Amino acid sequence: MATNETVIYGRSYQSRKPVRIELAGGTIKSIAETSERSIAETSDIKASEYLIAPGLTDLQVNGYAGFDLNTDPLIPETVREISVKLWSEGVTTFFPTVITNSRENILRSVCAIAEACQLFPEAVAAVGGIHLEGPFISPDDGARGAHPAEHVRPPDWNLFSRWQEACGGMIRIITLSPEWPGAADFIRRASESGVTVAIGHTSATPEQIREAVAAGATLSTHLGNGSHQMLPRHRNYIWEQLAADELFATMISDGFHLPDALMKVFMRTKPGRMILVSDATGLTGMTPGDYNTHIGGKVTLTPEGKLHMRGNPDMLAGSGKSLIHCVETLTSKGLATLAEALDMAGRIPYGLAGLPGEAVLSGGGVADLVLIREGIDGLRVVRTIKAGVTVFRTDL
Ligand SMILES: [Zn+2]
Secondary structure (H helix, E strand, O other): OOEEOOEEEEEEOOOOOEEEEEEEOOEEEEEEEOOHHHHHOOOOOOHHHEEEEEOEEEEEEOEEOOEEOOOOOOOHHHHHHHHHHHHOOOEEEEEEEEEOOOHHHHHHHHHHHHHHHHHOHHHHHHEOOEEEEOOOOOOOOOOOOOOOHHHOOOOOHHHHHHHHHHOOOOEEEEEEOOOOOOHHHHHHHHHHOOOEEEEOOOOOOHHHHHHHHHHOOOEEOOOOOOOOOOOOOOOOHHHHHHHOOOOEEEEOOOOOOOOHHHHHHHHHHOOOOEEEOOOEOOOOOOOOEEEEEOOOEEEEEOOOOOEEEOOEEEEEOOEOOOHHHHHHHHHHOOOOOHHHHHHHHOHHHHHHOOOOOOOOOOOOOEOOEEEEEEEOOEEEEEEEEEOOEEEEEOOO
């Protein structure tokens, strides 16, 4: 059962020193260093082993643990199930991601998510907003990724407004390609209305990228993926987005979507602006094995969390790792410290998404927290606290 917390003990994910955190009214009232002795004497005997960090915010979730947000029709219960299951992965806020589809299907999906947030307290707590990825993306093979070509279309503000109105303004992030005529005007309107505009699945020229940034785009979606196999070596949209200091960028750091060197370069180029996303699918969190999916067909999920087309390990079929395991990938490869990786999965995306308050481990920060144990088998989420309430706990 959910427990309202007032005091928790553990170690700060930044300093690794023992801390006592007081919670009140869904925020951190105070945080103070304490002694090794006092942490050892708390009722939670394992507290000295726990690292406490801001809860994870995943800006891109297509599904999880057998539940797929792009099934048709999407039912509100699916959103609730994913909300609850992601708590076991330390994710306190997520953005259900609706991809390119027919106008009617997108309408139905965004309305189902909005309905979930009226019906279920779990969804109200966990859903930060809807991420609409498409349909205003590139029609090009490669850049388009797995998005269905027949539903790709140029940016259409009236159409977007109809979806937005129908779901009560819940679309908070839109991923589009600025290669279309009129894209800059769309971006200006969307960002003025408070929606975060992300560049992704694009064939845009460097000039079009710059125009999009000037019009208000602030994010690059899964930079380096959803892109062409071959690009001009100098003038291309990846360099241009890396060079645009205004842009935050997300990357899928599951260890399979991008080579280590590229992830390292991304992080060095965008200090304080790099964000990890899972891009999780309905098969993320499932038992390794062979599956048949409605989008990808026959796929295999390996024990390492790689999701690929069956019989072709080089052809990825989406992402098979949750966000905490994307954090772990960076730390296990020595590409980031745990504190840095947790910030890229918690504090930074929370701030970018314009959610209320700040996801920081200090007085006044939101009481969305994750308690993590580092073991020889990797990171384990032992407890998740949402708005001061324990929503997941395990003794394992
Ligand atoms: Zn994508």
